[in-house]
Amino acid sequence: MTDISMQYLGIKLSGPIVVAATPLSESIDNIRHMEDAGAAAIVLTSLFEEQLALESRTLDEDLSRGTESFAESLGYLPELSDYRMTHEGYLEHVRRAREAAGIPIIASLNGATKGGWVRFAKEIEEAGAHAIELNLFALATDRSQTSAELEQQLLDLVESVSKSVKVPVAVKISQSFTSLPYLCGRLEESGAKAVVLFNRFYQPDFDIETLEVRPSLHFSTPSELLPRLHWAAILFGHLKGDIAITGGVHSAEDVLKAVMAGGSVVEMASALHIHGIDHISRVLADLRYWLEKREYTSLAETRGCLSRRSVPDTSPYDRGNYIKTLSSYSLRQTVAAF
Numbered sequence: 099m100t101d102i103s104m105q106y107l108g109i110k111l112s113g114p115i116v117v118a119a120t121p122l123s124e125s126i127d128n129i130r131h132m133e134d135a136g137a138a139a140i141v142l143t144s145l146f147e148e149q150l151a152l153e154s155r156t157l158d159e160d161l162s163r164g165t166e167s168f169a170e171s172l173g174y175l176p177e178l179s180d181y182r183m184t185h186e187g188y189l190e191h192v193r194r195a196r197e198a199a200g201i202p203i204i205a206s207l208n209g210a211t212k213g214g215w216v217r218f219a220k221e222i223e224e225a226g227a228h229a230i231e232l233n234l235f236a237l238a239t240d241r242s243q244t245s246a247e248l249e250q251q252l253l254d255l256v257e258s259v260s261k262s263v264k265v266p267v268a269v270k271i272s273q274s275f276t277s278l279p280y281l282c283g284r285l286e287e288s289g290a291k292a293v294v295l296f297n298r299f300y301q302p303d304f305d306i307e308t309l310e311v312r313p314s315l316h317f318s319t320p321s322e323l324l325p326r327l328h329w330a331a332i333l334f335g336h337l338k339g340d341i342a343i344t345g346g347v348h349s350a351e352d353v354l355k356a357v358m359a360g361g362s363v364v365e366m367a368s369a370l371h372i373h374g375i376d377h378i379s380r381v382l383a384d385l386r387y388w389l390e391k392r393e394y395t396s397l398a399e400t401r402g403c404l405s406r407r408s409v410p411d412t413s414p415y416d417r418g419n420y421i422k423t424l425s426s427y428s429l430r431q432t433v434a435a436f
């Protein structure tokens with residue numbers, strides 16, 4: 099049988115499919131079901147910096163540490179009771195998930211600035227998490243903050259979390275950075291053992307009748323995978339650590355593309371919400387079938403085969419492709435007009 103095991107965060111995983119942070123894993127029954135369906139690891143939903151700061155006795159310290167945007171933003175944030183789990187409940191959930199499952203449990207912290215809340219990383223480690231995924235969700239809304247300052251703030255956070263625990267820390271980032279290769283290199287220097295590409299950006303929608311701005315969450319489609327493939331393919335071979343791809347992975351073909359771009363694993367959420375947890379076993383069966391038919395002995399041997407450093411013609415990853423795509427489109431348009 100083709101070997102589909104993959105190495106991620108220094109851990110040998112049974113396969114390439116990791117369950118992304120989603121409320122589905124808030125149930126221990128679902129966690130067991132995910133393992134039975136073939137999930138190689140599970141990322142739990144996030145604990146948020148704002149929640150931890152509010153819960154924590156270090157709130158004053160956090161508020162007085164000079165991060166004005168943070169202090170200001172607390173005024174607009176949900177009440178403590180609006181968060182899905184208290185931090186104590188979360189620690190208990192990590193312990194129960196560890197007991198229930200034989201696969202790695204990755205806890206998730208979600209924040210943008212370092213502060214007293216970072217100490218919860220240690221508590222999560224002590225509760226038994228095999229790794230921590232740190233979701234760096236920072237939105238630049240302050241005209242006076244430079245890109246370099248914002249990036250430094252995130253690097254400081256990664257360093258602070260990585261130094262406080264022994265388990266590996268993966269960093270989930272958004273696509274909105276000017277130089278992703280540079281940033282990812284710096285994230286590694288700050289202690290990240292993997293980058294997770296990418297956070298989805300939940301843009302609020304407008305209600306033009308009530309003149310309200312409303313949060314909106316929709317599930318992904320496979321078209322969201324393309325920018326992730328592009329950046330994984332560029333980063334592969336330039337990082338010492340691993341690359342995980344999340345966003346738009348729905349099928350075995352998507353998994354293969356992600357690995358061929360350079361990913362070690364994929365993290366799936368939307369497809370499991372849409373098709374159910376058993377979707378994992380269907381994707382794995384399709385994946386094995388595809389690899390066996392083409393006589394691959396392992397999935398790992400395909401890793402990075404379509405990365406920028408592996409393909410003979412790198413132009414699809416560069417500016418040349420952009421120009422070619424736009425030029426060919428306008429030619430087709432001209433023909434259609436006649």
Ligand SMILES: Cc1cc2nc3c(=O)[nH]c(=O)nc-3n(C[C@H](O)[C@H](O)[C@H](O)COP(=O)(O)O)c2cc1C
Nearest residue numbers: 118119120143144233318344345346347366367368
């Ligand atoms: C309902 C829902 C809740 C989510 N909650 C979190 C979360 O707490 N923390 C996090 O880092 N990502 C969260 N995500 C993002 C997913 O982990 C995943 O990265 C993203 O949805 C892209 O994968 P997909 O295309 O398979 O959905 C959530 C996604 C969904 C659909």
